[in-house]
Amino acid sequence: MKVEHQLRAFDQIFKSYDGSQPLHRFLFVYFKRNKQMGSSDRRWASRYIYNFFRLGKALIKADYTLRLAIADFLCSQTGSLVIERFLPALMEDVERSVTEKLRLVQQHFTEFDLKDVFSFYENISEAIELHDFYISFFTQPDLFLRVNAGQMQKLTGVLKQEGIPAEELGDNTLALPNGTKLDKALANCKNYQVQDLSSQKTGAFFQPRPWDKWWDCCAASGGKSLLLFDLEPKVELLVSDVRESSLQNLEERFQEARLKKYQKKVLDLVQNNDPDLHHYEFDGIIFDAPCSGSGTWGRTPEMLYYFSAHKIDYFARLQKSIATNVVKYLKSGKPLVYITCSVFKQENEEVVSWLQENLPLKLEQMEVIKGYHNKADTMFVARLTKL
Numbered sequence: 001m002k003v004e005h006q007l008r009a010f011d012q013i014f015k016s017y018d019g020s021q022p023l024h025r026f027l028f029v030y031f032k033r034n035k036q037m038g039s040s041d042r043r044w045a046s047r048y049i050y051n052f053f054r055l056g057k058a059l060i061k062a063d064y065t066l067r068l069a070i071a072d073f074l075c076s077q078t079g080s081l082v083i084e085r086f087l088p089a090l091m092e093d094v095e096r097s098v099t100e101k102l103r104l105v106q107q108h109f110t111e112f113d114l115k116d117v118f119s120f121y122e123n124i125s126e127a128i129e130l131h132d133f134y135i136s137f138f139t140q141p142d143l144f145l146r147v148n149a150g151q152m153q154k155l156t157g158v159l160k161q162e163g164i165p166a167e168e169l170g171d172n173t174l175a176l177p178n179g180t181k182l183d184k185a186l187a188n189c190k191n192y193q194v195q196d197l198s199s200q201k202t203g204a205f206f207q208p209r210p211w212d213k214w215w216d217c218c219a220a221s222g223g224k225s226l227l228l229f230d231l232e233p234k235v236e237l238l239v240s241d242v243r244e245s246s247l248q249n250l251e252e253r254f255q256e257a258r259l260k261k262y263q264k265k266v267l268d269l270v271q272n273n274d275p276d277l278h279h280y281e282f283d284g285i286i287f288d289a290p291c292s293g294s295g296t297w298g299r300t301p302e303m304l305y306y307f308s309a310h311k312i313d314y315f316a317r318l319q320k321s322i323a324t325n326v327v328k329y330l331k332s333g334k335p336l337v338y339i340t341c342s343v344f345k346q347e348n349e350e351v352v353s354w355l356q357e358n359l360p361l362k363l364e365q366m367e368v369i370k371g372y373h374n375k376a377d378t379m380f381v382a383r384l385t386k387l
Contacts, residue, residue, distance in 0.1 A: 003081035010048045019306030051075040054137050056117035056304035074138045098138045123344045127368040136372035141298045144197045145174040151191035195223050197376035198369040205337050205383045208232035212283035217326050222250035224286050240267040269322040283334050289319045291340040291347050295378035316346045330386045338382045348380040360387040
């Protein structure tokens with residue numbers, strides 16, 4: 001396949017995509033419509049477009065084909081026609097570490113500034129090590145499984161038999177290469193959940209007790225609820241979300257996990273929900289807040305290119321509004337567990353400060369979970385107690 005052919009395919013995708021939907025969804029539809037593209041075409045096009053966006057806004061004034069070559073060099077461990085054409089002097093260095101390759105790029109392109117990869121650096125929480133965070137975008141995050149208690153040996157045996165490499169991280173977590181096809185390899189295994197490593201770590205803040213009444217108020221597909229039940233199977237649970245489709249996905253996951261005792265409601269939490277919740281009092285609320293998702297952009301690097309900074313304030317206002325409306329259903333002395341998958345201080349520490357100043361809440365503990373050290377998402381979690 002000639003480099004001109006690859007560049008035409010990349011160019012057509014790049015000019016067709018505007019960032020208004022997740023890149024993986026766009027590519028699925030695009031490839032379906034362009035059936036003349038063979039498997040090799042699709043594979044190279046996907047590699048190039050994802051790697052291109054991993055460069056963020058670095059060297060933004062340079063020709064975009066050169067930016068593509070630099071991005072592909074930094075993100076890949078195998079060569080490509082694009083690297084060979086535009087960076088021939090660096091072709092033999094493609095297998096080096098990201099740190100070594102960055103040094104080479106900076107030598108050849110003195111205007112390259114690493115912080116431009118994540119151009120919203122002024123908004124990042126102070127706890128984050130900026131250099132480590134920036135370079136993490138050149139490596140695709142892993143796929144993580146949370147394994148049911150006592151099932152690790154069985155699951156690793158199946159994965160080994162299928163030839164799938166897996167790294168054990170503690171007693172209940174496996175790390176697999178991203179893109180691993182689990183549906184076929186683990187079709188007969190129901191003893192795990194797909195859940196990011198950092199998301200699993202938020203469970204340390206829950207501390208549920210038997211027969212407690214908990215509310216997962218922005219439940220989405222139910223990952224935090226399933227984690228809560230693993231920690232304490234005897235909790236009484238209400239799950240809610242503004243999107244009925246999310247709750248349908250949640251129901252499917254709960255059925256596969258054989259979780260049957262729960263309530264669910266479609267609720268818009270920026271509205272008054274007293275007609276639905278006036279008689280509820282909770283021993284704990286999980287508030288996995290809608291947010292920028294900036295801690296997950298290693299999985300969705302298109303956001304490095306298309307995200308607009310004004311959205312940070314929008315999400316911060318939304319988080320404060322929802323928290324105000326849910327805290328009144330929390331019993332005194334009980335926890336609100338506030339979670340985001342954001343690295344922005346406006347959505348994290350500043351929201352926690354606002355909650356304490358404006359609501360009857362006192363901070364117990366909070367943490368930035370630095371997933372960039374583990375090829376995982378970066379998240380923020382805080383446990384606040386109602387006064």
